[in-house]
Amino acid sequence: MTVKGALKAKEAGENGIGLYDVVENRLVGMKSRGVYETPGGTILYHAHDVIETICLDKETQHYKAGLALKYADLVYNGQWYTPLREAMDAFVDKTQETCTGEVKLNYLILISSPYTQCALSFCLLSK
Numbered sequence: 844m845t846v847k848g849a850l851k852a853k854e855a856g857e858n859g860i861g862l863y864d865v866v867e868n869r870l871v872g873m874k875s876r877g878v879y880e881t882p883g884g885t886i887l888y889h890a891h892d893v894i895e896t897i898c899l900d901k902e903t904q905h906y907k908a909g910l911a912l913k914y915a916d917l918v919y920n921g922q923w924y925t926p927l928r929e930a931m932d933a934f935v936d937k938t939q940e941t942c943t944g945e946v947k948l949n950y951l952i953l954i955s956s957p958y959t960q961c962a963l964s965f966c967l968l969s970k
Contacts, residue, residue, distance in 0.1 A: 861885035
């Protein structure tokens with residue numbers, strides 16, 4: 844992250860971006876409350892998500908979204924060293940081969956990629 848990006852993450856954090864207050868279901872059957880603050884991670888996650896919307900086809904995006912939930916459960920339950928996690932990583936690695944481009948986050952999101960699957964070489968999304 845550049846210095847300019849770090850400053851934006853600081854400003855984002857000051858405005859509540861990346862702040863999550865959740866109640867989690869633990870593996871042993873009890874609930875716990877967690878408060879997580881990751882403004883920089885949230886910005887990067889959403890920027891990458893935007894790139895994926897123009898670089899991946901619909902079916903791959905849908906499958907990857909479902910796989911993300913399973914992956915999170917697997918890691919949360921301590922099953923990192925399993926063949927299933929390695930297979931999931933291989934799938935994600937393959938999907939990321941063409942996920943590259945530039946995202947300018949502001950009130951308006953402008954995205955472009957040499958691998959876009961949009962009819963336009965330049966896509967405009969608003970969130």
